[in-house]
Amino acid sequence: DIQMTQSPSTLSASVGDRVTITCRASQSISSLLAWYQQKPGKAPKLLIYKASSLESGVPSRFSGSGSGTEFTLTIDSLQPDDFATYYCQQYNSYSSFGGGTKVEIK
Amino acid sequence: QVHLVQSGPEVKKPGASVKVACKPSGYTFTDYGITWVRQAPGQGLEWMGWIGTYNGNTNYAQKLQGRVTMTTDTSTSTAYMELRRLKSDDTAVYYCARRGSGPLLYYFDYWGQGTLVTVSS
Numbered sequence: 001d002i003q004m005t006q007s008p009s010t011l012s013a014s015v016g017d018r019v020t021i022t023c024r025a026s027q028s029i030s031s032l033l034a035w036y037q038q039k040p041g042k043a044p045k046l047l048i049y050k051a052s053s054l055e056s057g058v059p060s061r062f063s064g065s066g067s068g069t070e071f072t073l074t075i076d077s078l079q080p081d082d083f084a085t086y087y088c089q090q091y092n093s094y095s096s097f098g099g100g101t102k103v104e105i106k
Numbered sequence: 107q108v109h110l111v112q113s114g115p116e117v118k119k120p121g122a123s124v125k126v127a128c129k130p131s132g133y134t135f136t137d138y139g140i141t142w143v144r145q146a147p148g149q150g151l152e153w154m155g156w157i158g159t160y161n162g163n164t165n166y167a168q169k170l171q172g173r174v175t176m177t178t179d180t181s182t183s184t185a186y187m188e189l190r191r192l193k194s195d196d197t198a199v200y201y202c203a204r205r206g207s208g209p210l211l212y213y214f215d216y217w218g219q220g221t222l223v224t225v226s227s
Contacts, residue, residue: 001168034213036151043201043217044143044151055215087151091212094165095141097151 002026002090006098012106019075021101023088028068032092035064035073038100039084047086048073078103108132110202110218117224118192125188126221128202135183136160139205141214142176142187144198152198156205156212157185192225199223 003026013019023033031051036044046055048064051071061076075082083105088098113127128140141156155166157176164176175188185202200221203214 032210032212036214038151043203043220044214045217046213046215049213049215050210089151089153089213091209094167095153095156095212097143097153100150 002029002093002096004088004090004096004098006086006088006101008101009099010102010104012104013078014106015078015080017078017106019078019082019103021073021086021088021103023066023071023073023098025069025071025090025092029090029092031067032090033064033066033071034089034091035062036087036089037082037084038087044087075103108204108216110204110216112200112202112218112221115222115224117226119227120192120194120225122192122225123188123190124192124223125186126200126202126223128185128187128218130183130185130204130216133204135178136180138207139212140176140178140185141203141205142174143201143203143214145201145220146195146198149198154187154200159185160207189223192223194225197223197225 005024007022033051035048038044052064063074085100085102110130136159139158142154157164159178173190177186203217
């Protein structure tokens with residue numbers, strides 16, 4: 001099984017900040033990685049797929065990069081609606097999720 | 107618009123089974139797979155497995171092998187997830203989601219609203 005490790009687990013930030021979340025895979029997953037946003041009591045929402053492709057309707061302040069084993073999700077100019085938990089998901093070998101990163105208000 | 111509607115909450119005793127339904131709309135059912143993901147209270151997302159709706163092929167997470175079965179009924183365009191021999195740590199919200207049709211597309215773009223399954227004696 002491929003293990004996905006996200007860091008940090010919690011991140012405190014202010015509106016307008018640039019935020020970066022890292023996801024590491026236990027073995028190479030090429031670019032087969034997606035990012036999701038989840039708010040309390042709601043289903044996850046797809047933000048990024050194939051490591052850097054922005055899902056339709058997702059604001060352009062979200063971007064993804066990386067390949068192989070190391071990936072990042074960046075939020076440029078954090079907005080009030082962006083305070084949530086973010087998960088990475090690999091789909092190179094079946095599937096698995098990272099443990100999540102909670103972005104909270106500083 | 108694409109929607110996935112799941113069946114309602116369930117309360118089960120340890121050792122029992124539960125079957126959760128997921129009914130997508132807004133696209134051709136057999137053009138996409140269905141995956142199941144669960145989330146225990148206050149915890150992260152756990153991939154449970156998926157099913158190809160065109161051919162019924164399944165893959166399950168290793169830790170659930172032998173206890174989980176995913177099926178579809180193409181006549182009603184409904185997907186099902188059955189979990190057997192329930193334990194207290196199976197208490198979670200269970201989500202279905204649409205999965206892409208080819209291996210390079212196995213991310214999850216539309217999600218159901220979630221079904222809370224509570225396992226308690």
